[in-house]
Amino acid sequence: MRTRFRIRRSPTIVSVLFAALAVAVSGCGGNDAAPANVAAVTPAEKCSALAGMTVPASSIGLPTTGATIVSATLVADTDSGNSNGEYCKVLGTIHPVDFNAPDIRTEVDLPTNFNGKVVHFGGGGFDGTIASTEGSPADGFLLGAEPAGVSTPLRRGYVTVGSDSGHEGNALDGSFAANDEALANYAGDHIKKTHDFAAYIAKARYGSDFVHSYFIGGSSGGRQGLIAAQRFPQDYDGIISTFPASEITGLWLQMGRISQSLLAPGGYITPAKGKAVLAAVMKQCDALDGVADGIVSNPAACVFDPTVIRCPSGADTGDSCLSDAQINTMTTAGTPLNLSFNLANGIQTFPAYNAFSGADFWSTGLAWGASAADAVIEPGVVGESAFYYTFSNDMLRFAVARDAASSILNFNPANPGSLTSRIQAVSALMDSTSTDLSQFQRRGGKIILQHGQSDQFIPAQLSIDYYNRLVSRFGQGPLSQSLKFYLVPGAAHGVGGQFNGSYDGLTVLDNWVTKGVEPKDLTITDLTPATAGRTRPMCEYPHWPKYIGGDQNLAASFSCSN
Structure with a gap:
């Protein structure tokens, strides 16, 4: 006590x-x-x-x-x-x-120089620390960073x-x-x-109320932004939801499923092997958008056969190839999880990662851990433990089973048996998959939804699926008056990927809310040190940037194509 x-x-x-x-x-x-x-x-x-x-x-x-x-x-x-x-x-x-x-x-x-407005910063992962309110919010794809000149x-x-x-x-x-x-x-x-x-x-x-209130967050913070619109629509005028964990229950179930393959005997894939996977993907798919620029701009066109990098006889013979167990890990990550029950809002599946079209699970040890041994360290240690394992394991142990001895490695994510009803209850509490944005729309609220195609923590398809459900409910034309959805090729989850893009999203949102200036012809700038300064158009889904000629480092050399 x-x-x-x-x-x-x-x-x-x-x-x-x-x-x-x-x-x-x-x-x-x-x-x-x-x-x-x-x-x-x-x-x-x-x-x-x-x-x-x-x-x-x-x-x-x-x-x-x-x-x-x-x-x-x-x-x-x-x-x-x-x-x-x-x-x-x-x-x-x-x-x-x-x-x-x-x-x-x-x-x-x-x-002291108050402009009448507020920005509420979202968190990430399991949170546990106060968001960095003195810095920049997650309105781009490199955490804490903005293009030059953006305060x-x-x-x-x-x-x-x-x-x-x-x-x-x-x-x-x-x-x-x-x-x-x-x-x-x-x-x-x-x-x-x-x-x-x-x-x-x-x-x-x-001595006065806020004139306008905004919420900006990425990952679980992106989920929080959608919850703000769905559950507390009178409190916010504008939201930027970046790579949101909208179906967070399906996410931990899928991460648990992948962890079972990753941590099975011989299934772990080291960063060196991951580099070989990415090189093979780029060799086959990079130029499908018209230019070999290190970015797969249209992942849907990339159909990669992992047997291309299979080690002879399927045994692990080195860093340049994958064993059969490791191919199984990548294939598991690259396929959806189909559930035997419904999560909140009738959802019964969680989508695949772009495992064979640019997702880089190895750019940071946070995703799959520093090694197979370190991956399972509990309680989680940043830089050693695998987020996939600790997040799914802790959700099972503490939020669902309420049994610290439970293990995600001995659990069936697709058919959890006696824990099904508890998972459904937690899903109803946590998931931000509702399409009921009516109250938010009626008060003139605006949402920018954005996701990177190379996201290694939350698959881009999750946001595509949510957007498509919104279109089914409202129609694309009416929906576009209150929500814009952007997919950014090569962008990952705050770090990694091939294009760590950023733009002044807060100003875009504020102009839309306060001046009625609809987002249009946006340009995003790469902040990756090796390629810093190159630009691309931000294409509103379902469009993607296709090379049309000229300097491949300039947005003007690309056209939003469908």
Whole structure:
């Protein structure tokens, strides 16, 4: 049993806070000038007045026992290492109903030069740490990076918000999921709770509500963005969902299935062998889009036979070929998982990875682990454990079976027997596969959905399938008024791949929401060190960039083709 400490407001804090509010401008701008005959309150005083403040449970739209501001610190424009201008860094905790559940730890960054808008940053993996709200959100395909000249949202005057989704840990640690409230927070409840906490704090600082609210996230954060549109449509005006784990239940089942092949005797594929796989794929498929540029721009046209790189007699004879067991691993990754039961929203399958058309599972040890032995280290260790194994194993052990002795390696993902109903319940809690975006659309909400064709963690086909279901419900024309879907060839999951593209997605989204400027003729820039600066058109699905002649490093040399 742990002891929870709460910070109470003192009369001094309250009096300073009310003095700050008395001079706050009623509009949303960053003007901190005081009216005549009222003593000026500095940004530093307004910031420090927030420290120790409590947020009542009644101001948070889902059940909590309130929230506490742990600290509020003014970061000066001239502080060493700060490139975001002057802002107030607020750290807080949102308290659970279940005393045994963890707090949700949050950060809200309040710029002195406030533009009236907020960007809510999504997390990734199992979360467990607060998103980097002082940096760049996942509006591109290289995590934390933007093209030259693109400032962070905080620097531009946006309030930035993030949380740990309701538990402390790392992206490979799912032990929190043994607690129902912690699991519900991770599944999506933390989105609403964090949003309402941030709105309360921002109003106390600026004296006004947000004019526009955006959510930007990738991976599980992309899933969170879709949940924001589906479950909390009144809170957000625009969303960028990058490589979303929308069917996260099917994802861990598929990752478990692949792990069984990967970790079977002889099934592990080293980075050296992975390099041979990619070289063979590029040799056959690279030029199918009109130019040999190291990118498979139309994976659907790439039909690769893995026996081309089979070792003689199927035995493992070196790094230049795959054994039969290793071909089985790649084939498993390259085929869908078909389930004997329905997940949320009637889904009964999880798609294949582009295993034989550019997905690079070896560019980082995070996907398949540093080695066959390291892959199964629990609790997960970043840089050693395999995400495929730890994510699926922890979901089974803590969220579903509630039995730490369970193992994904002895489990049937397609037909889980007595655990089927529990998996379905967790799917209903976590998956963001609903096509009901009606409320979000009615309030004018906009979504940019984007995925990389070389994604090694979440197959691009997952977003294609979700988009196609949306088209079936709304029709492509009506849907395009509120949602744009882009596939980026060569782009992977924040790292790896052949084209780590990025663009100023926040500005594109903001212009669509505030000015009605529909995204069109977008260009994405590669930030991969060896090929940095080359550009490609961002083609709205189902189009893909086809080479039409000229400098292969320029977007103008490609046309969006179907």
